[in-house]
Amino acid sequence: MARGETILQVEDLSVRFGEGSGAVDAVRHVSFDLARSETLALVGESGSGKSVTALSVLQLLPYPLASHPSGSIRFRGEEMVGAKPTVLQAIRGNRIAMVFQEPMTSLNPLHSIEQQVNEVLLLHKKMSRTAARARTLELLRLVGLQDAESRLGAYPHQLSGGQRQRVMIAMALANEPDILIADEPTTALDVTIQAQILKLLKELQGRLGMALLLITHDLNVVRKVADKVCVMTHGEIVEAGPVAGVFAAPQHPYTRKLLAAEPKGQPPTSHPEAPLVMQADNVKVWFPITRGLLRRTVGHIKAVDGISLAIHAGETLGVVGESGSGKSTLGYALLRLQRSEGGIRFNGSDLQGKSWGEMRPLRRAMQIVFQDPYDSLSPRMSIHDIVAEGLKLHDMGGSDAGRRQMVAAALEEVGLDPATMDRYPHEFSGGQRQRVAIARAMVLKPRFVVLDEPTSALDMSVQAQIVDLLRDLQRKHDLAYLFISHDLRVVRALADRVMVMKDGRIVEEAPAAQIFSAPRTDYTRALIAAAFDLEVIHAAAVRT
Incomplete structure (x- = not known):
């Protein structure tokens, strides 16, 4: 295939979840092309439709809950929308591979790292187990996993977030795909590994002629590695073009807002x-x-x-x-x-x-906000119950009514409407969930708070908001x-x-x-x- 030849064509793509009056149009009339050796970035805030668009390419949406009211997705001339399962199975993970955003939910917790990378090679390459082991080691070293040989028998929970993401990238690259879809591939990585992974992806792209569809909220990554960019909001592409031109002279107000969003x-x-x-x-x-x-x-x-x-x-x-x-x-x-x-x-x-009993009274004054608001909030508990859990444990607030008032005040302090406290985490955006996690910690009036990567899973505009919030809370409570x-x-x-x-x-x-x-x-x-x-x-x- 000639260099620069178009291998993916998305035309007038729409994605709808549900039916009737409750239907939600997550993606509306999206069109773009991706050529061999080219990097196209889809950028926008959470909920803009970036990941839904990418999942549509591989037809990984929860059909029939999701439908395509319009649109076509052609990979090397072959239609993906409505394709037979045998066609999709031959393409998924082989000709088009994907690196998902959260590796902890994408990796099997019951299988070792070697088993999970081997599975890709055994399924698509029909390698022997000895050859697959050698290739797995090569891939893990390629993506910068230290002491790769000693990590073969490790399980996902025994690796750091960045190490897990490197394993995911190794799995995606195992079959040298024509297209790599990378959904926030560097979110969990530290800055030096991020630079190394981006350099690695560019080198592999040059060697293999691989096209890269990059989904990210980090505009600095886009500026460095992408050839073209599509800016999405509310399911639509509002601006598209070469990265240099869009970043130098953005035309749409939303693009200008994204470029200006940075913690200051x-x-x-x-x-x-x-x-x-x-x-x-x-x-x-x-x-x-x-x-x-x-x-x-x-x-x-x-x-x-x-x-x-x-x-x-x-x-x-x-x-x-x-x-x-x-x-x-x-x-x-x-x-x-x-x-x-x-x-x-x-x-x-x-x-x-x-002892545990002696530590319990001190727990109230020592709190933590975790990295991922999607994992740290129980999906079975309402926002009220999540924030009030610590109040009940430490016997604060007196009555249920008193605790409800304290929860309302905590939510208001972090910029959330107290009227939403009876909703559940899945009804909130990532930034809103992180505000809930902060409210859960702050409602106990702590003196010391460990903030463990509290902004890394968030869009840049939301990062700036969370940083402002943390500064305000620190100033107000002398934290x-x-x-x-x-x-x-x-x-x-x-x-x-x-x-x-x-x-x-x-x-x-x-x-x-x-x-x-x-x-x-x-x-x-x-x-x-x-x-x-x-x-x-x-x-x-x-x-x-």
Whole structure:
């Protein structure tokens, strides 16, 4: 096939969910072409129809709940809409592969990493198990998974979010597809791995002539890797064209809004004389490595290896580093959600050695907001029950009516309508769900909050809103934050001080302004270069 020849044609595509008066038109009259070796980006906020459009290409929508009132999708001249199952099975995962946004829900929790990558090779390539194992190792190394051979027997829950996403990318690339559909492929990745993965995808694209359909909310990624861009909102493409032209001179107001959306501003002014809220001294979290029939310990994974820190009231300590550097494990250890060694003091009280019962009264003042609002909220509980759960546990609010008032006040404080408290999580957008998660933490009036990647799953415009909200809440309640993130743009807008972690240790710690203007180590410089320039990071600099 000639270079630049069109291999995917989407014409007048519409997608409708449901029937009759309750029907929702998720995608309306979308058209675009994708050529060999070309990268087309679909951008827009959550709910704009990007992922529904991509899933339509492979006919992966929940039919017959979903229907196509109009439209055609042709892959190399073959119609996909209404195609026979045998046709679709030959194309899915073979000629067109897809990397989904959330790897934890896409990977089978009961199968090892080797089994899941092997399955793709055994199904489509008919390889022997020995050849499939060798190819699996090659793919895992290709996508930058460290110690790939030792990870073959690991299960998804034993890997970090970034490591799981790399496994998903390896599976998608296994059969060298004609088209790779990447639905937010770098959302869960730290900035240096993001740069490496984007570089890898471009190299593979050049070698294989692979076309890339990229779905993302990160306009910096689009600017770096895409040839063309389609901007979507409310199920429609409102602007399309070459990336350089659209970004330099956006014509539609919505495109201008997206390009202007980025976390800005400075963290609230903290005071050195403010009381010390959280203190850690030489904290260690080591996980044993066992081998043999008797499972003897032959070594340790040093997830956190001698970390000391201090956080005052009204202060934000940003913790950055690559996936697997120990950031989240440190946060869990400080909250006593992870067993650790070393000193941990909260409000002057030594936490180490306290029993579960002794810790319970302190839990109210120590809260956490998790990375993914889709996973951290129970789909079976209403928003009221989710936010009120902690109030009941800590016997706050007195009566049901009193707790309902407290829930209403918490929702209002995070910018949500209290009248929606009897709805369920699936009725809210990603940004709204994250506000619910923040309300759940704030309703207990905590003093210390661990924010574990609270904006990474959100659109850039929603990220800016959440950062503003977190700053306002900190200013109002004099909160101490441990802010864990791989997004240095967000860290710069929120953190007073920044601690850079690598392999469980601190490689650099300083005021945020100093970290971003004059980093002292090669590792920190590599992180900053990847975050703000998305330049190719030399492995020697990253791994120093």
